Amino acid sequence: CIPCPAEVISTDPSTSAPSSYAVVTINGRCWTARNMNVGLVEWSPLRYTRSSNDYSIMKGCYGDINSNCDIYGGLYTWEEATGYATTHVNFTQGICPSGWHIANLSDFNDLMSYTGGSPADLSLAARKIMSPGTTYWSSNYGTNETGLSAIGAGYYDSYTSSYYDKNIVGVFWLGDSTNTYTPFVIDPSGGYHISSMSFNAVGSGASVRCVRDY
DSSP states (O other): OOOOOSEEEEEOTTTOOEEEEEEEEETTEEEESSOOOOSEEOOSSOOOOOOTTOOOOEEBOGGGOHHHHHHHOOBBOHHHHHTSOSSOOSOOOTTSOTTEEEOOHHHHHHHHHHHHTTTTOHHHHHHHHBOOSSSSSSSSOOOOTTSOOBOOOBEEETTTTEEEOTTTOEEEOOTTOSOTTOOEEEETTTEEEEOOTTOOGGGSBBBOOEEEOO
16 A cells, blocks of 8 residues: 655646645545645636536635635536546546545545444544534534544535535535535534535535545
């Protein structure tokens, strides 16, 4: 097993600017320790249909406040996150660095089992991956024993063209999902679970974490 690096460099294809993402090892898998934040800012409503010749990555910033992307990471539609991939396999690179993929269902299931036991104690699992304190969550629930530093970045709902639940929930796309109505959700009030959240497939905005290919 190749050890995880301390960081991974991601070059933003829209700006050519490099960014460093700290990496944590959790049960042998290498995870980025913060949400991805690449691409150009797009104010709501976020679009999800573009020309096939448009190679720019677009992101939403919570509340249309640019500084929220610096703090919480970008919120991406499904198509922007996956790079308009026509098929979604276990390792969908999307906006992740080369050799990395958007965290898939296997990655999140492994995370749940490792942090919560088997069968997984979902509340315990949530506590171990969430940042502590009340800076990024509405309650001091997390211990962040894993170093994953999950934060409540909220989400964008295309049905209402509005942002919701900053500091309340963390919502993440699954890189291998064939049903984009099912993001992975961290909700302190409900433990640690997968939920549809009434997402409108490609049109809504969620966070992205990356895992090194294995």
